Amino acid sequence: MKRIVELSNYQLRVYFKSSRFVMPFIVTVVFLAVLYSSRPVSIESSFALTCFLLFGVMAWAGYTFPSGEDTVMEQILFLRVKSGLIYYAGKSVALAAAAVLLSGFGILIPGVQWLLHGGMFFDRAAEVSDLLAALLLFPACSFAGGALGGLLHPVVIPERKCASLLTTLFVLLSVIRGPLVREIPFLRALFWVLPPVEGAASVYMGTQDALPARLTGYFAALFLYGVVYCVVKSLICFYKKI
Amino acid sequence: MTEIITLDHITKRYGGRTVLRGICHTICRGDALAFVGHNGCGKSTILKVIAKLVRPTAGKVIYHSPLLFHYIPEKFPPVSLSAREYLLRMGALSGMRQDEAVHRIRMLSEDFFLEELLDSPMQSLSKGTLQKVGVIQAILKRPDVLLLDEPLSGQDAASQSVFIKKVNQLQEEGVTVFLAAHELKLVHAVAQKAYTIKDGLLAVYVPQETPFYRVLLEGNGTEKEPEGMTRQGRYHKLRLAEAECDGLLPKLLSQGWKIRGMEREDT
Numbered sequence: 404m405k406r407i408v409e410l411s412n413y414q415l416r417v418y419f420k421s422s423r424f425v426m427p428f429i430v431t432v433v434f435l436a437v438l439y440s441s442r443p444v445s446i447e448s449s450f451a452l453t454c455f456l457l458f459g460v461m462a463w464a465g466y467t468f469p470s471g472e473d474t475v476m477e478q479i480l481f482l483r484v485k486s487g488l489i490y491y492a493g494k495s496v497a498l499a500a501a502a503v504l505l506s507g508f509g510i511l512i513p514g515v516q517w518l519l520h521g522g523m524f525f526d527r528a529a530e531v532s533d534l535l536a537a538l539l540l541f542p543a544c545s546f547a548g549g550a551l552g553g554l555l556h557p558v559v560i561p562e563r564k565c566a567s568l569l570t571t572l573f574v575l576l577s578v579i580r581g582p583l584v585r586e587i588p589f590l591r592a593l594f595w596v597l598p599p600v601e602g603a604a605s606v607y608m609g610t611q612d613a614l615p616a617r618l619t620g621y622f623a624a625l626f627l628y629g630v631v632y633c634v635v636k637s638l639i640c641f642y643k644k645i
Numbered sequence: 646m647t648e649i650i651t652l653d654h655i656t657k658r659y660g661g662r663t664v665l666r667g668i669c670h671t672i673c674r675g676d677a678l679a680f681v682g683h684n685g686c687g688k689s690t691i692l693k694v695i696a697k698l699v700r701p702t703a704g705k706v707i708y709h710s711p712l713l714f715h716y717i718p719e720k721f722p723p724v725s726l727s728a729r730e731y732l733l734r735m736g737a738l739s740g741m742r743q744d745e746a747v748h749r750i751r752m753l754s755e756d757f758f759l760e761e762l763l764d765s766p767m768q769s770l771s772k773g774t775l776q777k778v779g780v781i782q783a784i785l786k787r788p789d790v791l792l793l794d795e796p797l798s799g800q801d802a803a804s805q806s807v808f809i810k811k812v813n814q815l816q817e818e819g820v821t822v823f824l825a826a827h828e829l830k831l832v833h834a835v836a837q838k839a840y841t842i843k844d845g846l847l848a849v850y851v852p853q854e855t856p857f858y859r860v861l862l863e864g865n866g867t868e869k870e871p872e873g874m875t876r877q878g879r880y881h882k883l884r885l886a887e888a889e890c891d892g893l894l895p896k897l898l899s900q901g902w903k904i905r906g907m908e909r910e911d912t
Binding site: 405406409410412413416417420421471473474475478479480481482483484485 | 665693695698711713714715716718720721722724725726730734735737738739742792
């Protein structure tokens with residue numbers, strides 16, 4: 404476990420000291436600043452938009468995450484940690500940590516506005532369940548997005564133009580998957596491979612009592628999708644590289 | 646001698662080309678083996694097969710106990726960290742305590758004349774300096790097996806000597822060393838056994854039977870130049886067979902020539 408943490412720490416340091424994270428970071432901050440620039444803001448719709456933003460931005464970050472990887476450096480790290488499992492787990496933990504860090508902005512910016520406006524920022528009084536929603540929804544959407552972007556790793560799809568188009572397509576389809584499936588039901592058979600991000604818009608619907616259960620279920624589903632994407636990518640990388 | 650690795654009928658093909666053909670070999674702890682040969686003969690491939698970085702097309706590599714491999718590549722790639730930060734991270738990944746890693750990095754960077762560049766971003770370092778970082782990361786903590794793939798490329802002469810000394814020290818401590826190199830000087834300095842790979846097969850490397858030496862001499866301009874001597878800058882160069890050296894060199898010294906360098910030709 405210690406080596407997984409050390410490896411993810413190394414991966415994060417290398418990532419944050421490169422220029423690859425700058426654009427996703429700027430886009431996130433600017434979008435959130437604009438979204439929370441006027442009041443009153445609807446909690447439900449702003450949270451759903453933040454979920455979609457974090458999903459898309461992390462898909463972008465996950466897609467560019469491996470672009471700084473060097474085969475030789477990977478071999479050095481691989482030998483040092485002595486295990487493929489530890490190596491790929493470390494990379495996945497780094498991606499999850501980046502997702503959590505980015506989703507922190509999704510909580511920080513509206514939180515600061517809420518404090519600055521003496522709790523009168525949203526269209527209704529914010530409750531503990533809203534904080535719980537943000538703490539569960541944002542990291543889950545970020546991680547699922549990052550894992551989806553990471554799935555199109557250069558080893559999986561060497562043609563990068565094709566990979567960038569596919570990333571964009573998958574992100575869009577994930578966000579509009581619900582309405583599409585309602586219109587064309589047979590698409591359900593294909594779209595189950597995409598994470599259910601569109602659910603962020605409907606998680607507040609229904610009784611307030613069942614909200615924690617819906618949030619937990621939604622978080623678990625997105626997290627599971629993220630984990631499965633990471634495992635699939637790692638297996639493909641492991642078997643294609645050596 | 647404890648056996649640590651067995652290569653069992655290893656074959657490796659890239660496309661239609663067979664680089665390694667049914668190689669069987671057993672490696673013991675503390676062995677120092679070198680692979681020499683022309684570019685593309687399979688030297689680096691066999692190193693990577695041994696470390697399981699490359700999967701053989703047929704056959705298997707058997708480790709008789711868990712082994713820690715460290716690797717010095719031919720071209721050490723930079724990352725977006727300073728050399729010190731990178732080495733500290735590598736120390737932490739190897740399970741070293743922070744103070745232990747700091748101490749070891751300080752010692753090794755002094756040995757390799759790198760102290761002043763430790764805080765520079767790796768992307769701004771020259772090829773030779775990066776290679777030194779690559780060497781330090783590999784010997785920061787003692788591995789069981791050290792893989793050296795043209796490890797001296799771009800390094801200055803003083804660092805090369807330090808490197809050879811360190812590798813020999815490690816070998817005395819029981820570290821197994823695999824070296825892929827063109828430079829026979831390094832092969833002679835590090836390896837106990839040397840092999841070439843010909844048509845995918847491992848063959849014992851036989852050095853040139855009658856070694857020749859290149860001797861650099863300096864004269865004051867009045868000495869008679871022996872036959873075969875050529876000018877090289879301010880010095881004169883002479884190519885001598887080993888048997889000729891003992892007879893001719895004292896004669897030249899007595900005539901006023903001064904020896905300024907001597908090198909075996911196959912190095």
